Amino acid sequence: AQSVAQPEDQVNVAEGNPLTVKCTYSVSGNPYLFWYVQYPNRGLQFLLKYITGDNLVKGSYGFEAEFNKSQTSFHLKKPSALVSDSALYFCAVRDINSGNTPLVFGKGTRLSVIA
Amino acid sequence: GAGVSQSPSNKVTEKGKDVELRCDPISGHTALYWYRQSLGQGLEFLIYFQGNSAPDKSGLPSDRFSAERTGGSVSTLTIQRTQQEDSAVYLCASSTPGGLETQYFGPGTRLLVL
Numbered sequence: 001a002q003s004v005a006q007p008e009d010q011v012n013v014a015e016g017n018p019l020t021v022k023c024t025y026s027v028s029g030n031p032y033l034f035w036y037v038q039y040p041n042r043g044l045q046f047l048l049k050y051i052t053g054d055n056l057v058k059g060s061y062g063f064e065a066e067f068n069k070s071q072t073s074f075h076l077k078k079p080s081a082l083v084s085d086s087a088l089y090f091c092a093v094r095d096i097n098s099g100n101t102p103l104v105f106g107k108g109t110r111l112s113v114i115a
Numbered sequence: 116g117a118g119v120s121q122s123p124s125n126k127v128t129e130k131g132k133d134v135e136l137r138c139d140p141i142s143g144h145t146a147l148y149w150y151r152q153s154l155g156q157g158l159e160f161l162i163y164f165q166g167n168s169a170p171d172k173s174g175l176p177s178d179r180f181s182a183e184r185t186g187g188s189v190s191t192l193t194i195q196r197t198q199q200e201d202s203a204v205y206l207c208a209s210s211t212p213g214g215l216e217t218q219y220f221g222p223g224t225r226l227l228v229l
Contacts, residue, residue: 043206043220102148103218107157
């Protein structure tokens with residue numbers, strides 16, 4: 001079975017400071033990992049994904065995520081937070097070998113960037 | 116280009132009524148997914164269509180929920196005899212065929228059952 005854990009319901013960070021939103025996963029095979037962001041009253045927007053290769057993945061809006069196989073983690077990071085980054089962030093996973101199947105999502109982490 | 120569209124954006128209904136939610140996927144996307152987002156519960160998979168294959172209905176919470184996809188494009192999610200616990204945001208996503216494709220989401224339909 002596949003699962004995703006986002007241990008923090010809420011993350012608060014001051015504008016200009018680095019931010020990290022945590023994600024750990026569990027799959028039986030090799031993971032295919034995603035981060036999505038949801039702004040108020042909007043659908044989910046794709047930020048970045050990891051399939052294979054370099055463990056540091058760069059995505060939209062200056063976000064990046066680091067895949068750590070030994071820790072089964074895929075934390076989302078940004079060097080300098082903006083107030084406009086305030087949103088709900090979802091980590092998702094599926095097994096690479098499971099075909100074009102639905103993603104398993106975490107419960108989401110609400111990021112609040114304070115000016 | 117056009118993204119995934121969903122209608123209506125908001126729906127308020129009375130308990131016991133039937134509702135239909137519509138999803139227009141991105142043109143050329145043969146895979147279509149329905150998810151439900153409840154407050155504090157993250158996203159819950161409901162049903163998945165891939166081309167002409169039989170849909171994966173394993174996520175549907177009860178037999179009151181059904182979905183169809185006509186002509187391999189537009190999909191309709193139907194909830195019969197709605198209950199208050201059905202209140203949620205219903206999200207549709209689509210992707211191109213293949214095993215490593217990104218799912219792109221629509222804006223969702225916010226359903227409130229009174």
